[in-house]
Amino acid sequence: MDLDAMLGDLGELVVRESFSADHRAVARSAEVVAGQGYRRLGSRAETIVIGGVTHLRWTFGTPRVLLLGHHDTVWPIGSLLDRPWSVSGGIARGPGVFDMKAGLVQMFHALAALPSPEGVCVLITGDEEVGSPTSRALVEESARACAAAFVLEASAEGGALKIARKGTSMYEVLAHGRGAHAGLDPGRGANAGVELAHQILAVTGIADQVNDGEADGGRTAHGSLGPATVTPTVLSAGTTANTVPALARLAVDVRVPTLSAQRRVDELMRALSPRIGGTRLEITGGPNRPPLEHASSAGLFALARKVAADLGLAPLSGVGVGGASDGNFTAGAGCPTLDGLGAVGGGAHADDEHVVVAEMPGRAALLAGLIRASLG
Known part of the structure; x- marks a missing residue:
């Protein structure tokens, strides 16, 4: 892999800012x-605009392997200054x-290193950072047609894959x-x-009810995702200081290790009932991304470790993480999924965001090997 060419491509992507909210x-x-x-693969992308958001897809023959990434970022326009x-x-x-432009560069170079990209679908979305509201169906549709999904999201600490x-x-x-009137x-x-x-108070007790019912407390065979969490976040009430509030609202963030936990949280949230006479409750929202459970990644992770060994790369480690990605959707669609195959570095969404450039050729080679092995 040509590191200088990879860095040239990476710089070209980074200087073209792509804040999710700016379509x-x-x-x-x-x-x-x-x-x-087009430059690396010799093929033009299919441009798909949904709800004003631009996504890209390349399809080579009948897809059996999905390569998944996103080109939007959390950084407002002008952050380059x-x-x-x-x-x-x-x-x-x-x-x-x-997060995750280096992953896109590694992906293109990995594909270019193969004799042919036949059997691969590449999908790069434009709204992952805001929950994939326009691209979810596209991701799931692409995943259902494939036997493996490789997600080019950034790696975990030390280059670990996200299993x-x-x-x-x-x-x-x-x-x-x-x-x-509060006074009269x-x-x-x-x-x-x-x-x-x-x-x-009722919401904060939901996690305990769910975790008590989980057979392993949310633990997986490789490390632990930790228990389900149900966290009250943003809240507001009332209009003026001298008026009894007629409306109050609360946002609730939920993270779950298993699909059964997600369903149980949903049941308990919708079972909330008012405690004060004259009030009523309205519960909106619900599940956004299903969990990527270890069973979905186990086979591909074993394959990745073998490919890395064959290439003479350092032994791979795998971890479970609390954050979600579009890999949750591919796993939820029934497609075996391995995540975190992108850049090695750190500081996602933070001022110290960075990539260790020396790792880029090896990660691209790992992906190329995985694609080759998956296509047989």
Whole structure:
């Protein structure tokens, strides 16, 4: 693998900012990504725009292997001014360099190293960082047609592959009450804020109920994802300081190690009931990404370790992580999935985001070997 060429491609992607919320910027980024794909693979991308968001797909023959990534980032336009693209001391920096533009570069170079990309589908989405609202169906559709999905998200610490991911759910609890003057006649009101306080306590107890029912507490055969977590986050109530709140709302973040835990959380969230007379509850939201359970990655992880050994690379490790990716969708669609095959580095979504450039050729070679072995 030509490291200088890889760094040239990486710089080209990083300087083309692609903040998820800016659909025009994402479209411009897609043009650059498509250009790199054409340059490396000799094939033009299928451009798919859904809800104003630009996604790219290459299909070579009848797909059996899905390569999955995203080109949007969490960094607002203008972040390059404070975090310019640079390579110094073997470290590449810049917004989105680790999550996950280096992974895209490694993917293109891996495919270019194969005699033929026949049997591969490449899907690069433009809204992963905001939960994949327009691309989820596209990801799942592509995964169902394949026997393996390799996700080019950044690696875990030390280059570890991600062999399990927690599933995610997001809820909003709305407490509807009845407004009244807080000084003249508070008894006429039904305080939605106080009702919400009761619900916060109820929500915080859901995780214990779920984890007590999980046979292994959320543990997997390789390390631990940890237990399910149900976390109240953003809350608000009322309109003025002298009015009994008629409405209060609470956001709830849920992370679960198993699909059964995700379903049980959903049951308990929807079973919440009001405690104060004159109030009612409205529960919105629900599961977003299913968990990527260890069973989905076990076979591919074993294959990756063999490929790495055959290539003379350092032994691979695998970890479970709390964050979600589009790999959760491919696993949920029934496609064996291995995640974290992208860059080695750190600082995703943080000021110290970086990539260890010397690792890029080896990671590309690992991916190429995995594709070759999976296609037989």
